[in-house]
Amino acid sequence: MKPILKFAIRYLLSFLVVFITLNCISLIPKVGAACNQIFRKPTESILKTMLPKAYLQLKPSADSPDVIRIEYASKKQVDEQVKAARTARKATTPINGMELTIKFYSTFLVFYIFFITLTLISPITWKEKSYNFIIGSLLFYLYKILKLYLLCLVTFSHPNIGIYNLSDFWYKAFQSILSFFAMGTDMVIILVLWATLTFRNNNWSELLKPK
Numbered sequence: 613m614k615p616i617l618k619f620a621i622r623y624l625l626s627f628l629v630v631f632i633t634l635n636c637i638s639l640i641p642k643v644g645a646a647c648n649q650i651f652r653k654p655t656e657s658i659l660k661t662m663l664p665k666a667y668l669q670l671k672p673s674a675d676s677p678d679v680i681r682i683e684y685a686s687k688k689q690v691d692e693q694v695k696a697a698r699t700a701r702k703a704t705t706p707i708n709g710m711e712l713t714i715k716f717y718s719t720f721l722v723f724y725i726f727f728i729t730l731t732l733i734s735p736i737t738w739k740e741k742s743y744n745f746i747i748g749s750l751l752f753y754l755y756k757i758l759k760l761y762l763l764c765l766v767t768f769s770h771p772n773i774g775i776y777n778l779s780d781f782w783y784k785a786f787q788s789i790l791s792f793f794a795m796g797t798d799m800v801i802i803l804v805l806w807a808t809l810t811f812r813n814n815n816w817s818e819l820l821k822p823k
Contacts, residue, residue, distance in 0.1 A: 644678060644716075648716050649672065663761070666775050667684065667685045678715055678716050680714050680715075684709060684710055685775075712764070723799065731810075743809075752801065762790050763790060
């Protein structure tokens with residue numbers, strides 16, 4: 613048991629040092645804002661493709677680099693407003709939209725830092741770490757896209773908004789899935805991704821051997 617205990621203590625300490633360091637760096641306003649922007653740009657394009665009935669934009673908050681503002685409106689209504697403005701020969705068109713805000717750090721960045729930390733301290737080669745980092749980042753990002761898509765779809769399908777018209781069954785089903793996702797599943801997803809990628813060659817015993 614002693615070699616395993618030493619192994620666990622060594623990697624726990626390594627984890628804490630790397631995780632705390634990366635978190636401190638991410639909390640620097642300029643760093644947080646840059647990470648926010650890197651996440652927003654592709655995400656906006658993907659959500660626009662997945663939700664074609666909605667006009668939406670992902671914007672930063674002037675008050676905090678941690679906030680992402682999802683501004684949205686019915687594309688049908690926007691097109692009607694633009695058409696009416698052109699008919700009336702107005703230079704500008706006021707858009708009647710709504711807003712949804714999410715916390716970037718608590719919904720994505722802290723979990724991504726957790727994954728990066730686990731990958732960096734894994735007792736594997738740097739080539740394997742690089743592979744795991746790329747594949748794991750992609751898979752985790754796609755998972756977060758799915759969560760954002762469901763959040764937007766449920767929001768847009770609310771009776772008071774009506775951009776989408778889901779049946780009562782699907783509306784409640786998607787709400788239940790979102791509720792399930794909110795119950796610590798991000799941490800579980802990260803751990804499963806890391807373990808699957810790191811130990812995909814069934815080399816647990818080799819990695820745990822005392823050096």
